[in-house]
Amino acid sequence: MPTRRPVTVHRISGPVIIEAEGVCGRAGSWRGCRQRILWGRTPAGKPIPLDPAPDPDGIYTAHFATCPDAAAFRR
Numbered sequence: 001m002p003t004r005r006p007v008t009v010h011r012i013s014g015p016v017i018i019e020a021e022g023v024c025g026r027a028g029s030w031r032g033c034r035q036r037i038l039w040g041r042t043p044a045g046k047p048i049p050l051d052p053a054p055d056p057d058g059i060y061t062a063h064f065a066t067c068p069d070a071a072a073f074r075r
C-alpha cells in the first residue's frame, strides 16, 4: 500500500492526503467503472476518489471528473 502522502488536486484548495488504493465501484453503493483509483482525504475531511496518475505538473484529478460512470457520483 502507498504511504500516506499529501498531494495537490485540481479544484481542491489545500493538500489532499492519499490514504489507500482502490477500485472504482467497490465503495458502498456506487456502480463505478472498475478502474483503479486512489482514495484521498480533503482538508475538510471528506473522502475523495482520485485518478491514480497525476498530470505532468504532478497535480492529481478527482476521479469523478473522468469516470465514465460519473453519474454514479451525482446522486
Ligand SMILES: [Zn+2]
Binding pocket: 024, 025, 032, 033, 034, 035, 063, 067, 068, 069, 070
Ligand atoms: Zn469510475
